[in-house]
Amino acid sequence: MRSSNRKALLGLTLFLILFPVVAMNVTAIGHYLDIMIFVGIYCLINMGLSLLMGYAGQISLGHAAFFGLGAYTSGILCTKFSMSPWLAMVAGVGITGLVAYIVGVPSLKLKGHYLAMATLGFGVIVQIFFNEEVSLTGGPSGFSDIPGLSILGFSLDNDLCYYILVWFLVLLTLIFSLNVIHSRIGRALRSLHDSEVAADAMGVETSRYKIIIFVLSGVYASIAGSLYTHYVGFLSPSSFDFFLSIKLVMMVVVGGMHNIWGALLGTWLLTFLGYEWLHVFRDFDILVYGAILLGVVMFLPDGLVALVPRMSRVWKRG
Amino acid sequence: MTKITLTGQLIQYLFTGVTVGSIYAMVAVGFNIIYNVTDIINFAQGEFVMLGGLIMVFFTVTAKLPLPLAFVLTVAAVTGVGVLMERFTINPLKNASVLTMIIVTIAVSILFKGIAMFVWGKDPYIFPPFSGSKPLFFYGAAIQTQALWVLFMTAVMVVLMTIFYKKTRYGKAMLACADNPEAARLVGIKVNIMILISFALSAAIGAVAGAVITPISLMEYDRGALLALKGFGAAVLGGLGSFYGAVVAGIFLGIIESMCAGLVSSGYKDAVALILLLLVLYVRPSGLFGNVEASKIKEF
Amino acid sequence: MNTESSPVFLHVENLEKSFGGVQALKGLSFKVPQGIIKAIIGPNGAGKTTLFNVITGILPPNGGAIALNGISIEGRKAREIARLGVSRTFQNVEVFGRMTVLENVMVGRHIQSRAGIISTGFRLPGMRREERQIRENAMQHLTFVGLENRATELAGNLPLGEQKLLEVARALATDPKMLLLDEPAGGLNTRETEGLAALIHRILEQGITVVLVEHDMNLVMDISDEIMVMNFGEKIAEGKPKQIKNDPLVIEAYLGEEVDYSDL
Structure with missing residues (x-):
């Protein structure tokens, strides 16, 4: 791993250790721990999206569907079939991975706007499915009483334990993703960006890697979905609607889609905005979201993370 | 006896389908107008329809203006919105990547949606039909007069657009841009202006669609996305870029959807159009009526 | 090197490629024996780069056959051909x-x-x-x-x-068996070109067959074992550098070109 990544990883880990210590001792931000759990869950999805958009150069406007598939598989298997949550999570990964593969193979042959529309359409179809298959999903009102998670009989039912679990998985996924980026697979993907014809001539299997990354990002989203289910204990289709897909893309773009750290930054910022800092705007959050996204795309195409080197340069200069 | 009711029902479904389909057709034509000149799919296309409906509500119900005046003002207002969108977001980003352009139009659509929610809130709105709410009866089917207005407006749009493309200087210039932007530039066509006009026209057609459909289907702030998706389905089905293809495919999509809702399951009616969209994209991306050779689909 | 006795590595037979109405390759046939340096020369637009693009699978041919070590590769994808041991550089x-x-x-x-x-x-x-x-x-x-x-x-x-x-x-x-170089000396100065010639020889010493498209006649005459001359998508001459130098058809083909044919 590169030293810059190692430093950033160390910094993130330190922050994650200190965060609950501070949050739990300052009443005003005591509930930030809860928000950070959601940040972690969305970070899981968005690391996959970042690989897909920033490295494989593809877009998906349907990732809420993979998130939902993971969540519903976990929820249904645990409540209706009393399966162990961990096994259900694995089943979710299997099902979502399979769906991602089946959808990905034909979709990734499409380019640009067509891919965007195809994934958007797929996402809406899955949401309709959640709404209509009442006997399985509980329909529009969803279902509740989904059990929490435990490890070896030790319940993870409090925020701190869940925070540790979620962010531990985020760190693992982050390291996994960074490893992929700095490997032959990551190099193959990046080479496509610069010259598809030369990549082809070097024998890089363009379409194969696009599909692998698409499935991988679906798997990340599925794990996130399972974690979400067991945390909130309640599922309804509105949590996985197409606007969530758009919001996920937005988080990645605002943070900076060509950098996986950007995805983390964007997710953190927009989730806190949505759960906490935008409460002043109440229902008008959509307006603010639109304005932020438009502003970033127009004036900061590499996202907020692009400001980091600039700031550190200014800082070093004194 | 049962046979007659079935016929009546079928006619009812057919008519509903054609009505809704006309709206899809107008959205699809809106997509095509912009796509032909810019190669951009405007994800905010559905928002033009939503704004058309809600602004029409404002002028008729809130401002109590006479119908024709309200209609003209609505179309003018939404056209203005389209022009602003082009000037402030599309025009400054000339050489941006496809991915960026997708995200920009999505951002604009979110912004429009947000503004609509800010102004009108989350409730659906309606205003009275153009010619009263008394339906006509036809072989046992009840037909709303407003639906006839929808068909009439669609027909007017088709005729006007045909005249525009075939007879006017700007229309011909726009076709030239669609064909070969470099050559168009060389013969002195101002591609910039053509792009602006395409957004204005596209917004205007969206506004008309929104204004005529609202008395039937109501309108709320978040209706745009699904309309855009289905309109895009129609545009692809008809062969992206093809004007008449879009009209036929839009109406076709509306009929299929309405038949499915009536005869199979209303819950899955939205899914039908989308599954059809996916199938066409996967199997025959040049569209049902499009020419495979001429299809540029996998090139950009 | 005695090229007649080496086995044929690349065998191109009746290759056709057209763009719209323009025929870039018109029934082109030639062989490249294993372990030699073969140069392909010809005026701009003769179809040399198109030939490379078809051999490496970047463009599909409209007709004809290409065989690598007896395995037919025409119309295969670029990445498969790369795995069969063909690699290349690009003109631009x-x-x-x-x-x-x-x-x-x-x-x-x-x-x-x-x-x-x-x-x-x-x-x-x-x-x-x-x-x-x-x-x-x-x-x-x-x-x-x-x-x-x-x-x-x-x-x-x-x-x-x-x-x-x-x-x-x-x-x-x-780890290619054959390397296609598309105008490797284009834009290089004299010293760099000399280095390139030495480099190509060292590549050959590793047992890699080299095919190059090149305009620099000094380089071509200096390093090639065989030369094929193309014009308008056809082969107009093929042979050892000495033979090519004296071929009247070649001289004629180059007459209209701003190429330094006094070297030929």
């Missing part, structure tokens, strides 16, 4: 500009490595070993072309001459 350099020089060559090792998503994600021991081998091998190829000091720079920042060398290193990293 196609380096991966936003990757480092070393990473460029490491992409060349792609088909010679196999780590999948799981082993790369978890950095399993096999993948680490392979990654180390990729790096060492790429570094060797950089040293081979003389770019070892540039390893950490961004490829897009190199001057043209070095980008061309980088493309050679990247192509060699695939």
Whole structure:
């Protein structure tokens, strides 16, 4: 791993250790721990999206569907079939991975706007499915009483334990993703960006890697979905609607889609905005979201993370 | 006896389908107008329809203006919105990547949606039909007069657009841009202006669609996305870029959807159009009526 | 070298390629024996680069046959042909500009490595070993072309001459049996061209068959074992450099061109 990544990883880990210590001792931000759990869950999805958009150069406007598939598989298997949550999570990964593969193979042959529309359409179809298959999903009102998670009989039912679990998985996924980026697979993907014809001539299997990354990002989203289910204990289709897909893309773009750290930054910022800092705007959050996204795309195409080197340069200069 | 009711029902479904389909057709034509000149799919296309409906509500119900005046003002207002969108977001980003352009139009659509929610809130709105709410009866089917207005407006749009493309200087210039932007530039066509006009026209057609459909289907702030998706389905089905293809495919999509809702399951009616969209994209991306050779689909 | 006795490595038969109404290749046939340097010359627009693009699978042919060591490859995908041992450089350099020089060559090792998503994600021991081998091998190829000091720079920042060398290193990293060089001397100065000639000889010594498209006649006459001359998508002459020099058809084809044919 590169030293810059190692430093950033160390910094993130330190922050994650200190965060609950501070949050739990300052009443005003005591509930930030809860928000950070959601940040972690969305970070899981968005690391996959970042690989897909920033490295494989593809877009998906349907990732809420993979998130939902993971969540519903976990929820249904645990409540209706009393399966162990961990096994259900694995089943979710299997099902979502399979769906991602089946959808990905034909979709990734499409380019640009067509891919965007195809994934958007797929996402809406899955949401309709959640709404209509009442006997399985509980329909529009969803279902509740989904059990929490435990490890070896030790319940993870409090925020701190869940925070540790979620962010531990985020760190693992982050390291996994960074490893992929700095490997032959990551190099193959990046080479496509610069010259598809030369990549082809070097024998890089363009379409194969696009599909692998698409499935991988679906798997990340599925794990996130399972974690979400067991945390909130309640599922309804509105949590996985197409606007969530758009919001996920937005988080990645605002943070900076060509950098996986950007995805983390964007997710953190927009989730806190949505759960906490935008409460002043109440229902008008959509307006603010639109304005932020438009502003970033127009004036900061590499996202907020692009400001980091600039700031550190200014800082070093004194 | 049962046979007659079935016929009546079928006619009812057919008519509903054609009505809704006309709206899809107008959205699809809106997509095509912009796509032909810019190669951009405007994800905010559905928002033009939503704004058309809600602004029409404002002028008729809130401002109590006479119908024709309200209609003209609505179309003018939404056209203005389209022009602003082009000037402030599309025009400054000339050489941006496809991915960026997708995200920009999505951002604009979110912004429009947000503004609509800010102004009108989350409730659906309606205003009275153009010619009263008394339906006509036809072989046992009840037909709303407003639906006839929808068909009439669609027909007017088709005729006007045909005249525009075939007879006017700007229309011909726009076709030239669609064909070969470099050559168009060389013969002195101002591609910039053509792009602006395409957004204005596209917004205007969206506004008309929104204004005529609202008395039937109501309108709320978040209706745009699904309309855009289905309109895009129609545009692809008809062969992206093809004007008449879009009209036929839009109406076709509306009929299929309405038949499915009536005869199979209303819950899955939205899914039908989308599954059809996916199938066409996967199997025959040049569209049902499009020419495979001429299809540029996998090139950009 | 006695070319008649070597087995044929590349066999092209009746190759056709047209763009719209323009026929870029008109029933072209030729052979490249194993282990030689073959140059393809001809005026601009003769179809030389098109020929390369068809052989490497970037463009599909409209007709005819191409065989590598007896395996027919016409119409196959570029990546399959790369795996069969054909690598190339590009006339208008196609380096991966936003990757480092070393990473460029490491992409060349792609088909010679196999780590999948799981082993790369978890950095399993096999993948680490392979990654180390990729790096060492790429570094060797950089040293081979003389770019070892540039390893950490961004490829897009190199001057043209070095980008061309980088493309050679990247192509060699695939362990090709045949290397296609598309105008390797284009844009190089005299000293760089001399270095290039030596480099091509060293490549040949590794047992790699070299086919090059080139305008620099001094270089072509100096290093080639065989020369094929093309014009308007057809072969107008083929033979040893000496024969080509005296071929009246070749001289005629070049008469209208601004090429220094006094050397011929």
